[in-house]
Every structure is written in C-alpha cells, then in structure tokens.
Amino acid sequence: MATTYDLERDGLRGLNRALHALAGSTPNEAWEVVNPRGSHAIAVGLDAPVDVTVRGSTGYYCGGMNKQATIRVAGSVGPGVAENMMSGTVIVDGDASQYAGASGHGGLLVIKGNASSRCGISMKGIDIVVHGSIGHMSAFMGQAGNLVVCGDAGEALGDSIYEARLFVRGSVKSLGADCIEKEMRPEHLDLLAGLLERAECDAKPEEFRRYGSARKLYNFKIDNAY
C-alpha cells in the first residue's frame, strides 16, 4: 500500500507538512509523489523511517536535511539533492545536478547516473556513491564521510579536503589543493565493499583508488598562504 500525493494538484507545503507529521512514528505505508514537474524542496526535513518515491524529476534540494527516510527519485534531480542530510537514504535513478549531498552529516546518497560539479562539497559524514562520473571541485572542503565514484572525477577533486575519504574507479582529471592519492588498505576495501553493496553497484573494490588529505593545510603558516 502506498499513499499517492499529486504534487501539482495538492501543492508543496501540503506534502512536506504531511511527511513532517510522521515524525516520531514508524509508518506502515509508503508514499508516492506524482507530477513533481521539477519542483524544488520536495520531501525536505523528513524525520521518520518512511519510504517516499518521487515519480519524475525534481528541482533543487530534493530530500534536503533528511533524517531516517528513504527517498527514491525515479528521474533526475536538480542542485543540492540531499543537502545536509543527517541520516536515511536518498536514491536517484537518473543524474544529479550541482552540490549533490552538500554538507551532508550522515546517511547514504546513491546516484545511479552522473553527478555534476561540487558533488559532496563540504561533506560532514555522509556517504555518497555515484555510479557514473562527477564534475569539477567535488568534495571541496570535505570534512568526513565517503565519496565513491564508479566513473571519472573532474578537475580539482578534494580541494582543501579535511578527513573525507574519496574512492574513484576511473580517471581523475586533477587533484585539488592538499588532496593526494593514498594507500588502499584492507579496511578501505572492506568499507568500499559495503558501500557498493548498499548502493546496488557491482563494481569491484579493487578497481578503485583512494584519495584524501595530505593534511598540509591544517595549520596556518606562510607556506600555506599562497
């Protein structure tokens, strides 16, 4: 059983209010959102273990600040999907625009297609798995969490990165400031295997390379000022 919500007919505020009203409960019914027609801020601020499927493509910030919910977009998403997600899962069947998973603190974001620039920017603990490729400046200032890219990464990957871990199977056009390739140890292969399985991805952990912080920008000194 699923509750169907016609976004075009019944409006955005009604949808989000209804989903917010589930906070503190364990919903038995899934929700299906139809006619999203690129609307912004669909299913934002949820705080319940509810399954929500959006039938179509969305605009900005779908699944923003999600907690607990599993949100699936049967389409592509605009900028900032799952921004600042705390927990739960967001799955995008299509492609994602800029800032996917920006500043996310937790949870899992899966993008079955490609993600544009700044994927995982300022990530703070979120796990992101992209089946395709990602654009430039991804994981910029990434603080924590894991970004897994099954395709290629664009320019300046991991610029000014803190402690986020980056795994890329394909090519990396260039690494950003203070981002270096790092040894892939057994614990990383285990971590990667688990993330790939959760993301329904059949890539092999051994095919990836790991990148992270050289930690040379961690202290403010003249050598870092240019």
Place this chain on the structure above:
Amino acid sequence: MNNDIPRTVPIQSATFSNAVNAEIRRAAATGIYDIRGGGAKRRVPHFDDLLFLGASVSRYPLEGYRETCGTNVTLGTRFAENPIELDIPITIAGMSFGALSGPAKEALGRGATLAGTSTTTGDGGMTPEERGHSAKLVYQYLPSRYGMNPDDLRRADAIEIVVGQGAKPGGGGMLLGQKIDDRVAEMRTLPKGIDQRSACRHPDWTGPDDLEIKILELREITSGRVPIYVKIGATRPYFDVALAVKAGADVVVIDGMQGGTAATQDVFIEHVGIPTLACIRPAVKALQDLGLHREVQLVVSGGIRNGADVAKAMALGADAVSIGTAAMVALGDNDPRYEAEYNALGTTAGAYDDWHEGRDPAGITTQDPKLAARLDPVEGGRRLRNYLNVMTLEAQTIARACGHNHLHNLEPEDLCALTMEAAAMAQVPLAGTDWWPGKPGTGY
C-alpha cells in the same frame, strides 16, 4: 656643530606612522599577514558625526521619564507565521560558541532575555546552553554549515542566512587551533587543534535566484513558522538589499565595516566594505523603492555603542539595531582591571584584539576552561541587561526630545550632520544649512 642654530623638531610621518612601520617590521619578520578580531579601527564617518536637532518652536517635545515612548519592534511580519516580538529594538548579533566561551554565550542569552530581546547563534551551531537561556534565539545559517541540523533549525525562533558580515564581506572566517577543543571539534566535525577555515560562500547556492529557492526550502522545513533574515556585509547596500528582498527575506540585516569578527586578516577588516553610516540610506531606499519599507524590517549593525547610535540608526530608517562588540565590552572584554595581563600579551586594555588566540584575560573569547571560568554568566547577563536598558533609556530620551512617542517615529528630519562626509552618507543637512552633498535638485 653650532648649537645656536635652531633645529627642526623630529616629525613623524603621517603616512609611515609608528603603527604602519611596526606592521611593516612584523610582516618582514614573519612573512604572513596579521590576523585579529574586531571591526575596523580606523576613523570613518560614523554616528558621532550626526546630531539631533531636538524640539523647538516648530516641534513639540514629550516630557522626559513620563510620557510614553514605545520601544517595541516586531521582526518578520512579511511572511512568517510567528514574527519575533521584541521589547527593545536592540538585538544581540551572531557570535559563535567556539569564538566565545560557553559562559559568555550563556551570559548573552541571559542578558538578552532579561532585556526582552533576541540573541543569535554563530558559526558552529546551537548549544543547549544558549537555547536554554535565550527566550528568543536566531539561528544562523552559514556557508560552513558547521553544526547545522534540522532539529536546531526547528528549535530556532528565526533563521538568519548569513551571506556576509561587515568586517569581511566576501571573506570566510577562521578559528585557529588553540580554540578547537574537543567540544568545538565535535560540533564542527573537524579534527581537534587544526586551524579551521569557514567557507566564504554557501556550498549549495549561488546568486539571488538560488537564494530564493534556498529560502523556499528553509520555509518548507520549518513550515513557514519562523522569520527568515538575510544578513549581508555592507558593500553595495542598495542592490544587495533589493536582491535579498526579491529572494524573499522577511528581515534584512546589514553590517557595516565597524562590525566585528572573531578573526580575519587585518587588511580585510580595514580595507573591505563600507562604514555603517554609509549603508543605511541606500538600504532604506531599496526597501522604499520596492514599497516594502517597514514590511521587510531592516536591522543595522556595526559600531552601535549607545542610545544615541540606536536613535540615529532608527532615524535614518532602521527598524532595529544589533550589537556584538559592545555586548562583549559590557560583559568585561578589554576591561582595564586586566591591564597587567593585557600588558603580558603585548597589548593594553581597549586595544586587545587577538581574540583568535584564545588567551582572553576576560574569559570571553577563549575555550581555556580556567580563563572561561572568570566570567560568571549570571553576573554577565545582569551587566548586559543593564547596558541594554541604558541604551534604550538614552534612545527614548532623544526621541522624546524630538517629539516622538515611539522610537520608530524618529526620522531623518530630526538629524543634521557635522561633516560633509556624514551629510553625504546620511543624506541629512550639514548643521546650520539645508544642504547636503548630492541633495536632489541642488545640481551637485
């Protein structure tokens, strides 16, 4: 050498002053720019350059102490279901836990609550202490998103999207490793002890069209319950205010270059942005041109020190003001009683600005438990309440003298300027004239 010949006295260069030369020597020795806290220290046109005209034959004053002079203000009347009702039009500006100690944040909350006004979080998120002691708490939504979470967002009485601040418009923040203790590191998801950088731009929006969508998202998450402020550093006030309003702001906060920061480059503080006095009239004009002056409230900050400053800002069109540095001074920052300790740090009371180093003798800008314990949050709150009360009484005194029964009735016609610069910026007549530079219809 003939001692009978008169000699010129040594003359210090105005261009290469002792302070300038000292900075050149410091730069030559270290190879890195100076970082400090606070706002612009240079002399700029300010509220001191304005005077109230007071009532006379043509104006009818109100009796001091007795006749009513209202001070309340409501912020967020445009769209929010629950606008913020304040007893006084003086709010406490955003200052982070991390930059400030826990007791200092608690004291700000206590003082603001006693005085009937709001306080504001800062970079690094909301602490239970400040939420618990602040009846009205504004939650800052910053580029770094440190500590940002939807639960705190919903616990807030208003949300302030920080685009910039007066001390460093276009720049990010710094919190050096000395102040990143276990708790601060955990709140910001960063390794302990590193020199932390706060981003200068938001990670998931760019430009006014995106900002409109970001505001939509925040309204959706909070069901439109609370006001959404947009805070900007004063640079191009007319256009920035207009764009913030277009994006859907309920309240615009504009912060002049005298507004403080916890830490950034001195060159940034002193050379980027415009004075508070210069930004109010263009901001008000933007609101007036959009037909939204008073419907979108304007909060002005940066160098507000007393009731006269409050009254002058409001006469120029602000709905409220916000204080940061002055509130810290009220708590005890730069107090001469710590002079010996300031001297030991190579400075003196009143000039101490190395807030980023975490060695504040007053226990305010520190995470050192021993230093932080010097500030009693209850006593600090009482001092802040007193100070806010005095500012309010002073502003009322001036308003009554100008014949107004509410601070919001103060108007530019109540003011004149002492200098050409102030007259031009405030667009009020030079004292004793009916003219200011740029006055429409005067040709120049």
